[in-house]
Amino acid sequence: MRVNAAWQNIRQSLGFKRLFWRIFLTFWVASLAVMAATGYVLVNEYASNENNQRFLNLVTSQAERIVWRYEHETLVSGTAKRKIKDWIRQRENRRGELLPMLILDANGKTVFHYRMNKVPPEQRSEQQVYGPSNAQYSVFVHRPQAPRILKQVLYRFQSLQFVFIFIASALVSALLSWTIVKPIKYLGAFSRKYANEQTISSLPSPMLNRGDELGDLATDINFMVSKTHEAASAQQRLLHDVSHELRAPLARLQASAAIIEQKQPDNRHVKQIHNDCHRIDQLIQQILNFSTLENTMPEPKQCDLLALCERILDDMAVNYPGIPTTLTPPKGGAQQSLIMCFPEAVHQALDNIIGNACKYSNKGESVDVTIEPLHDNVVIRVRDHGPGVNKDEIEKLLQPFYRAGNQMHTQGFGLGLSIALKAIHKHGGQLHMTSPSDGGLSVEVTLPKNVAPRD
DSSP: OHHHHHHHHHHHHHTTTSHHHHHHHHHHHHHHHHHHHHHHHHHHHHHHHHHHHHHHHHHHHHHHHHHHHHHHHHHHHSOOHHHHHHHHHHHHTTTTOOOOEEEEOTTSOEEEEESOTTSOGGGEEEEEEEOTTOOEEEEEEEOOOOOOHHHHHHHHHTSHHHHHHHHHHHHHHHHHHHHHHHHHHHHHHHHHHHHHHOOOOOOOHHHHTOOSHHHHHHHHHHHHHHHHHHHHHHHHHHHHHHHHHHHHHHHHHHHHHHHHHHHOTTOHHHHHHHHHHHHHHHHHHHHHHHHHHHHOOOOOEEEEHHHHHHHHHHHHHHHOTTSOEEEEOOTTOGGGGEEEEOHHHHHHHHHHHHHHHHHHSOTTOOEEEEEEEETTEEEEEEEOOSSOOOGGGTGGGGSTTOOOSSSTTSSSOSOHHHHHHHHHHHTTOEEEEEOOTTSSOEEEEEEESBOOOOO
């Protein structure tokens, strides 16, 4: 288990799950397998022929020497069988090359015999040699054994040629993998750029005119981006047009209600009209804010979170005079609260979070805001002492138009935290909510000191 876990960690650290490495290893292993199979076939054929020829030459050489010695001893002393055995053993065994062999003359008489008793006739090989007198002799030996091909292959694989082939196959596999992966990475970067910047641009012509499947994919992505941009632009125009069309009669309705209120100051229906008009105006503005955060990417600027929180708390003191607030600055001073961000988006997020805390806190209970630097981030914690939220509903609060079943969010539209979450995600930050044991709700916002938009 530990070995498997270690291997998984190595694979992840080296990025072996990436498509480049999968294609590279597949083609490289395939090329090496083809090279090994081809080498085996060639070496097998070459080694077999080479071994047979070498064995044949060795048999012929020994047999000719024995025959020549036999005829010489026979001519000198009339008999030579024992002398030939002693001579050949002394001569050939010194080099360890004495072969089992049976030599017969033309009359079938045994001229030389060495360890051929246990060799069956079907495993014997016969060839002819000639002596000095031009007499013919039959030579019987054991058929040549097949060479050890694996050892021959390994030996030849150590040669410089195979080293070059090994390196060349790796380079070709890497080039092929990069040729496939590079346009895919480019298309991914193109889609991420569009998602982040929301600015439409066409893919380059060489990518669109490749003529292969990647070219088809590029064409589809280009078409998708164009249609998505058109749909987003149409949605944005629709929201602005609808908001304008709603706000015009809404303003007239408020003006009419104000005229009636002058004549009937205590008319409760007029007050209800004012309240409903105000809620509708707030809803329209929040929907526009939500849409703006989703479809725009402004330039990052330096922002002082401490000064921003002070300004928001001053506004809350006017809107919620019965709710005391406390602000704890960072320990390192105001310099620690400076970040590069989209100030308007951060203002909307913190305004919604602190506004919710003040709105649902019990009267007289304070709302505590703390700013704390943490490594390359800045953490803003907002804690209220209101009714709180059930733990199983905390994550749902981040969904647009969701309102919890208890007292929390019963008076709102369910867009405040969604706007805050989208603004924070726009910076590559995080939003985390917890329900403390002593009641209320704690919201923790983590923002990077240098904006890092999410893909």
